[in-house]
Amino acid sequence: MIRSYQFCISRILVLLCLMLLCASGLLADISIRIRGGASHSLPTRTINGIEYIKLDDLSPIFKSIVKHEPSDHRIFLFIYGEQFIFLQDTPYYTIANANFNMHYPSINYQGNLMVPGLFIKEHLAQRISDKVSRSGNSLLVQAPEDRSVNTIVLDPGHGGRDPGAVGRTLRTPEKTVVLQVSRMLKVMLERELGLRVLMTREDDRFISLGERTRFANENRADLFVSIHANASTNRSASGLETYYLAIRGTSDSRAVEALENNVVELYEEAGARAQYDALAFILSDLSQTEHLDNSSMLASLIHQNMVAGTRWNDRGVNQANFFVLRGAFMPAVLCEIGFISNAEEEARLINPQYQNRIARAIFEGVKRFKFRYDRIRNT
Numbered sequence: 001m002i003r004s005y006q007f008c009i010s011r012i013l014v015l016l017c018l019m020l021l022c023a024s025g026l027l028a029d030i031s032i033r034i035r036g037g038a039s040h041s042l043p044t045r046t047i048n049g050i051e052y053i054k055l056d057d058l059s060p061i062f063k064s065i066v067k068h069e070p071s072d073h074r075i076f077l078f079i080y081g082e083q084f085i086f087l088q089d090t091p092y093y094t095i096a097n098a099n100f101n102m103h104y105p106s107i108n109y110q111g112n113l114m115v116p117g118l119f120i121k122e123h124l125a126q127r128i129s130d131k132v133s134r135s136g137n138s139l140l141v142q143a144p145e146d147r148s149v150n151t152i153v154l155d156p157g158h159g160g161r162d163p164g165a166v167g168r169t170l171r172t173p174e175k176t177v178v179l180q181v182s183r184m185l186k187v188m189l190e191r192e193l194g195l196r197v198l199m200t201r202e203d204d205r206f207i208s209l210g211e212r213t214r215f216a217n218e219n220r221a222d223l224f225v226s227i228h229a230n231a232s233t234n235r236s237a238s239g240l241e242t243y244y245l246a247i248r249g250t251s252d253s254r255a256v257e258a259l260e261n262n263v264v265e266l267y268e269e270a271g272a273r274a275q276y277d278a279l280a281f282i283l284s285d286l287s288q289t290e291h292l293d294n295s296s297m298l299a300s301l302i303h304q305n306m307v308a309g310t311r312w313n314d315r316g317v318n319q320a321n322f323f324v325l326r327g328a329f330m331p332a333v334l335c336e337i338g339f340i341s342n343a344e345e346e347a348r349l350i351n352p353q354y355q356n357r358i359a360r361a362i363f364e365g366v367k368r369f370k371f372r373y374d375r376i377r378n379t
């Protein structure tokens, strides 16, 4: 009797131990320490005997972004500026065109995208070793970047030997008006949003279209806003238009496109046109594609505010193949702030009060965009 009682107790103890082991298996979080910063614990859970982590749980720690492409079972993870692509239900992923095997599959478990804990513990440290290192059971990682909009490049169109469009009545050059509006906008963005604002030109000088985008890329700008005034042979044409880049030649407006691109033929060095065309496919497909949704959102927000702020004719948000927007590694738009070829609009465009109003309207658009974009990128 006593012996079987003891046997029973020992069995219960063994069972308890087993349960504890299981429980600890379920609760064994991965500890992540940010260099010079806070520690986090990343929850894990065991599914089919394999330790998994939820990709969404990485976002608050790493400021990473997860996207799912259910049509072809791809899962994207953007982390430290790198892009991991998992093929759901397989153990494979790619980074920078190289394939790797995690031995266990990435899964969609009850609507949660999950990867094996092994990916975090081992693969991450191997693939991005300059940012992530493993020490024992925890990871030591670099502080994630602040992905908010901090730097904006304003691009007053034309300048120097290139006057842009010239008003028919008062002979106002586009280059002067757009510089004045850009200067006002710069002050608003600096004072009210605390942004770092750089201008492709601060004065009346010639800068090629390619240099403008390069300047924005080199300064790691988060946004690129090019400011122009429109012109038409039709003197009654009027109003506001905002553009972002058309990819694969679906232009909404060949006329405005030609107007803003012809600086290449008129004022840039011989052979420049061929260079821009050769670069077109490579650059536009690689750089702006990724930002088209955001460029479209930025264009819409700026445009809505310009129309509401001025009550001028609304010519809509359009896509066109502007050389100056190609190759920009950030959301990029081009604003046409009125027709300098229209007598009434030319008079307004040189009026500082109107210039201030249009600058304020563009400012409001950028501000709203920043609010949405920062929330998306930082959560």
Ligand SMILES: [Zn+2]
Pocket: 157, 158, 164, 165, 174, 228, 229, 259, 260
């Ligand atoms: Zn222009």
